Amino acid sequence: MAPTRCSPRRFVVTWHVRFGPALLLTVLSFSSPSFAGQTDLPAARALTSGEAIFQAGCAGCHGPNGQGAPQATIGFDKPATFPDFTDCAGTTPELDVDWRATIRDGGHGRGFSPIMPSFREELTPAQIDAVIAHLRTLCRDRSFPRGELNLPRPLRTEKAFPESETVVTAAVGAQHSPDVDSELGYEYRLSARNQLEIAVPFSVLHDDTGHRVRGVGDIAVGLKRVVFASRNAILSGQGEIILPSGNTTGGIGSGVTTFGAFASYGQLLPADAFVQFQLGTDQPTSTENAARTLFWRAAVGKSIRADAVGRMWSPMFELVSDREFVAGATANIDVVPQFQVTLNRRQHIRVNVGYQIPTTNRAGRPKQVVFYLLWDWFDGGFFEGWK
Ligand code: HEC
Known part of the structure; x- marks a missing residue:
């Protein structure tokens, strides 16, 4: 898109050209900046197309094509997490x-930079949805599954x-x-549909004599690939090799x-409910000691949230089963009631706590308390987004 096409309606740019970047920053840090020129508020209210709202209220900072306005015109240092909406x-x-929460409440609401203003007063919920729909058109590669399919992780x-x-x-x-x-699990997204996974188990056991x-344990390296993703469902396959690194x-x-x-497989259901399934096999290269x-x-x-920026609770119920390919x-089969909760404002640090209860073959298989701590490091450092 040629930059000139979008210049006329950029309220924010006009505003800070008028007052200069230093003042822009001062205003931003002391008050919630309105749709730039207050005088233009009625005009902003009247806009219905997401693209028009974006050009009027957002392009001054985010750039007419969503890649970010040039450093020289925005007058603030772009935070490391500053978005490029075409990426x-x-x-x-x-x-x-x-995104709805960020636009309505500003960056601060989710532990991001307060430079991202709140548009609570300036935009109606319908306008916010329209501008989000526009932002979604800026990513043109349809092979990326939508983030909504990233369901809460069961244990x-x-x-x-x-x-x-x-x-x-x-x-x-x-x-x-006990x-x-x-297990330390490390997942790294390689591309739209591929992900590398490394799992390093660590055990503390008691042998027959009671010694600790x-x-x-056996380190696993896997590659996951999304084979299908729609609006409400996602299917992936993973292959992995598990190395005999454990102290046998x-x-x-x-x-x-x-x-x-x-x-x-993951499937979104109405009312923020979901189901997830996994079906797989482990094939040892020798079945002498492993089945x-x-x-x-x-x-x-x-998933339950009090409001968009509050803590998210995800109660889940799991069934876990494995069977050896051995005659007889x-x-x-175990059941695992559990709940996951987000710990910080940005919601990228989460814990899940559950109780795994064997229902068959119970001898030698004690009930277990299972928990995890998860850090979605794509969304920022471990200590970011708490306040
Ligand atoms: C005064 C400059 C400014 C204006 C005006 C502005 N933004 Fe932002 N926006 C930012 C900054 C800075 C960030 C990055 C915050 C961070 O990452 O800490 C941001 C972040 C965002 C994000 C979060 C992106 C993500 O990946 O989580 C969204 C969504 C967003 N802006 C949408 C909008 C929309 C829609 C508008 C117009 C209605 C708008 N912004 C207007 C500065 C601005």
Whole structure:
């Protein structure tokens, strides 16, 4: 888009050209700036097209094409998280509900820079939705699944959505001197539909004599690929190799290289409810000490937020099952009630706590308290977005 086409209606630019960048910043930090020239407010109120609202109220900072106005004209230092709305990798993970909150309440509401003004007074909810619809057209690559499909992560069921995050999960046996199984999971989104995953387990076990053994378990490296994504559903496949890095003399790890494969499916339901499924198999290269297994997991849940910028609670209920490919084996089936909650304003740090209860083959399979701490580092540093 030629820059000249968009210049006439840029209220913000006119405004700060009039007062200069220094004053712009002062005004921004002391009051919620209105749609730039207050005199133009009625004009802004009358706009209905998302594109017109964007050019009038947003382009001064975000640039006529959404890539950001030039540094020379905006008069503030762009924060590291300053969006380029044409960059699909940056914008598609963001939910409409979060953008709505940012536009209505300003950057501060979600722990972002307060330079992003609040448009609570200037724009009606319908206008905010219209401008978001316009922002969504700026990413032209349709292969990126929408962020709404990034459902809350259950404790055991793997998500279908490819993302960048770090998760520490721990399962602690609910008994005396409990065993602890923990895992550091690192996920890195490589492209629109591909994601790398590395999982490093760490266990603290008690051997037959009651001695405590601890160590790194079998490290897994996987590649996830989205095979299908619609407005409300997403399906992915993942292949992985699990290396025999565990200390088998201490009873940790299988001692054999294993190939794993699974499919994950997520489906949005009405009223912020969702279901997620995972079906997969682990195939050890030798079955002397490890068995081939088939596993499936299912989670159903719902997200509840008091308001768009408040804490989000996601109660979930999971079924977890695995079965060895051995004659006469019966499936282990566990139920895992749990809830996830966001810890900070930006909602990119979350915890989930649940209780895993075996319902079959209960001998030697204690109930476990399972929890994780998740850091969606795509959205910022661990200590960002708390205030
Ligand atoms: C005074 C400058 C300014 C104006 C005017 C402005 N923004 Fe922003 N906006 C920002 C800044 C700065 C950020 C980045 C905040 C951060 O990342 O800390 C931002 C961030 C955003 C985000 C968050 C993007 C993300 O990836 O989470 C959205 C959405 C947004 N703006 C939409 C709009 C819309 C829509 C308008 C017009 C109605 C608008 N902005 C007007 C400065 C502005």
